[in-house]
Amino acid sequence: MKIIVLMKQVANKDAILRINRDATWIEEGDLSFEVNESDGYALEESLRLKEKHGGEVVVCTMGAQRAKSVIKDALARGADRAIHVVKDDLLNLTPYAGAKILAEAIRGEQPDLVMTGLQSDDNGFAQTGVILAELLGLPHATIVIEVDASGEQLRVKRELESGWYQWYTMPKPALLTIQSGISQIRYATLKGIMAAKKKEIKEVAPAATDPAAPSQRVTKVYFPQKTKQTQFLGDGNAKAGAAQLAEKLRSEARVF
Amino acid sequence: MPNGIIIFTEHRDGAFNKASFEAVAAGQQLGATLGQPVSAVVLSADANVAQGLADYKLDRVVSVENAKLSEYTPDGYADALESAVRALDPAYVLMPHTYLVRDFAPKLAARFGKDVISDCVRASVDGGAVTFSRRIFLGKIDADVVESMPVEVGEVRMKPEAPFQEVKAAVDLSKAEVIVAIGRGIKGQDNIQLAQQLADALGAELAASRPICDAGWLPIDRQIGSSGQTVAPKLYVALGISGAIQHLVGMKNARTIVAVNKDPEAPIFDIADYGIVGDLFEVVPTLVEEIKKLKG
Incomplete structure (x- = not known):
């Protein structure tokens, strides 16, 4: 079974974000980056399926050269080879345009399964996977938390809202978007890191995007307006803040 | 020339969810600002389901009907809504931000060479141009007439089983x-x-x-x-x-x-x-x- 895993590099979750001068995006200069969380689970699930059923896991990442760290890490964890769609600026790339580029980059691979995370932790469009499936003519399932690939057909468990679940059966090839937390992610071993150095990373240029105007464009980014007047307590002194909070919970909020 | 706003409303066995009413509210607000008619579409195998929106202040409620819409599948919903959108030719299609919509809306949009402005919650109009802000929420609302539209649904590749809950939550x-x-x-x-x-x-x-x-x-x-x-x-x-x-x-x-x-x-x-x-x-x-x- 050939599995392609789409992985994106995003700003570190714990990074303190600042908005750039033009208010068009965040200031990236001093940021650290990491793999998008749910994409990491998509890789883990792909590796587990390969271990069970044999085959190959191919990582595909779109982004600047710095995204190589995501690829190398995936290869060290056990992916067999990688496709890097080198594109410096993903800003203003709509989900449709991004999916089109990815579709052209992987079309020739004819995978049995395409896996990715359910959404990116930066733009959070939650669309690239589904649009890609449509462009490749594949059936898809989103928010998948269990994959059974042992039969002729694929059987997947999807998470619905409020604690409900549902199993779907569909033919292969298919595209799945994976929910975070569906398994324990393995660490790269030293052996894996050494082996990764010999693995192929194919660089490809992005296919020309449609000259038509994009269907959406970010005009401004800003911190959300507060919906509540927050009383900030302690002024940087955690202990003082805690003491004031206890008093306010009693006198204002009257919770005890 | 595309005109009007259509709102996709989500229901389970005829019961509409809260997010759908919020989408209806958002659609009515946008429609009033733009001076455009506002319709709701209901996908179902059962024409009666759309009656559930009859009391809401909408220009029309369109019941999009096909036997394959008795249960949700992304293939079925994308086919049905594609037909509806092509027939109604709206300027905007609004949807509640739910897990179900996340599952099929990008697929639908891709058929029009577009994507979705997802997680959106504020729309501001300036000289006829609408700016959508992503993340946040809108209030409630209301409809009128019901018309029905049978649609073709092609091959549905995925076969859903009955939804279920895992062990009953021990803590409420x-x-x-x-x-x-x-x-x-x-x-x-x-x-x-x-x-x-x-x-x-x-x-x-x-x-x-x-x-x-x-x-x-x-x-x-x-x-x-x-x-x-x-x-x-x-x-x-x-x-x-x-x-x-x-x-x-x-x-x-x-x-x-x-x-x-x-x-x-x-x-x-x-x-x-x-x-x-x-x-x-x-x-x-x-x-x-x-x-x-x-x-x-």
Whole structure:
């Protein structure tokens, strides 16, 4: 079974974000980056399926050269080879345009399964996977938390809202978007890191995007307006803040 | 020339969900501002379902009908809505932001060479141009006539089984008056006892954001948010929770919200009544002590 895993590099979750001068995006200069969380689970699930059923896991990442760290890490964890769609600026790339580029980059691979995370932790469009499936003519399932690939057909468990679940059966090839937390992610071993150095990373240029105007464009980014007047307590002194909070919970909020 | 707004409304066995009414409200507001007609579309195998929207103030309610729409599949819904959108030729298609919509809407949009402005919640109109802001929420609303539109649905490749719930949730957090919730800022399972001490002092239930339950540090039935429980306690104390929208939807209606986080820009502070910017490992022990003192 050939599995392609789409992985994106995003700003570190714990990074303190600042908005750039033009208010068009965040200031990236001093940021650290990491793999998008749910994409990491998509890789883990792909590796587990390969271990069970044999085959190959191919990582595909779109982004600047710095995204190589995501690829190398995936290869060290056990992916067999990688496709890097080198594109410096993903800003203003709509989900449709991004999916089109990815579709052209992987079309020739004819995978049995395409896996990715359910959404990116930066733009959070939650669309690239589904649009890609449509462009490749594949059936898809989103928010998948269990994959059974042992039969002729694929059987997947999807998470619905409020604690409900549902199993779907569909033919292969298919595209799945994976929910975070569906398994324990393995660490790269030293052996894996050494082996990764010999693995192929194919660089490809992005296919020309449609000259038509994009269907959406970010005009401004800003911190959300507060919906509540927050009383900030302690002024940087955690202990003082805690003491004031206890008093306010009693006198204002009257919770005890 | 495309004109009008159509709103996709979601129902399960004829019962419309709250998010759909919020989408209807948003559509009516946008329609009023733009001076455009507003219609709702209902996908179903049963024409009667659309009657459920008859009392809402809409220009029309379109019942999009096909036997294959008796249960949700992305293939079936995308085919049916594609037909409806081509026939109605609207300027805007509005949808509630639900897991179901997330599953098929990008597929539908792709058939028009477009994508979705997802997680959107504010629309402002300036000279006929609409700017959508992503993230946030709108209010409620209302409809009129019902017309029906049989549609073709092609091959449906995925076959759904009946939805089910895993073991009944052992804890019903929706009944709790006070909740102490932890997020990634708690750093390790061993530190949970610290949050537990605060919960004990306040007579609270312990809860968590998704990453904590994913890691197995607390059982899944203590998860708050879109995939977990929705709560509205008197007091909600968020420790080390940044406040992703998926978490906020599960607790934003708490009467009093307290947030402790190291990051002053954490979105949890946007909805907090009281905030402490600081290390929860310094704040919580003092808070426990002070509460005990005040309680005498």
